[in-house]
Amino acid sequence: MKFKGIKTWGWENALIGMRLPMSFDYEDAKKKVDSVFYENGSLMTVGESDLKVMKNLIKADSNDRTGSPNSKFLRMIHCQICVTAPIYWWKEMDTYKIGTVRNSSSTMHKLASTPITMDCFEMDDYSNVKLSNDELKQDWDCSLCWDVIIDNCERLRQKFNETKDKRYWKELIRLLPESWLQTSVLDLNYENLRNIYAWRKNHKLTEWHQFCKVIEELPLAKELIIGENENEI
Secondary structure, rough: OOEEEEEOOOOHHHHHHHHHHOOOOOHHHHEEEEEEEOOOOOEOOOOOHHHHHHHHHHHHHOOOOOOOOHHHHHHEEEEEEEEEEHHHHHHHHHOOOOOEEEOOOOHHHHHHOOOOOOOHHHOOOOOOEEEOOOOOEEEEEHHHHHHHHHHHHHHHHHHHHHHHHHHHHHHHHHHHOEEEEEEEEEEEEEHHHHHHHHHOOOOOOOOHHHHHHEEEEHOOOOHHOOOHHHHOO
16 A cells, blocks of 8 residues: 555634634634644644643543534544555445545546556565365465466456457456555545544554554544544544
């Protein structure tokens, strides 16, 4: 997996909005905010008072069973990440639909434009698994399967480019392994990321561990997303 273009923003108005329930108006709420922001509203330095309020609101959600979240400000802190990941990971990521946006490279338009090689697939933790075949008295080698798949996919790609016959393209799509790498820009918010981290940090897919490490590096991730201890989430 690869991660690029990681950005967060919306901090200033999120924290002003957080202060509004106990303020007269926008200006009164703004005066209570003690964090420092860049010109684009992204966070420079978090204030001690702001951090205390944020943590208290998040903690209140764990005790409030009414279904009305106290930490709505998390939805206003946005995060964008450009992720290159296998299709099987994207299928799980697409579970998180509410409050998220995904803009992807097009398999339909780009699949046939470049040669299909091993580099087009997720192989970060690839292990050449061997399976015993008692009837043949020998092991079955996984790498041989990959050689056949990639060779046939590349032949179909070339044939489609030569003939423009969509039958070849359809067979290529049909045979394409789910480890095919696809690049997308994700637009999420800190509430999404909090849920993702809680549910995926111990997942059996190593790709989720990589994504969670990116989350851990975001501004105030420990305080707002991860929690200061495992019991907070």
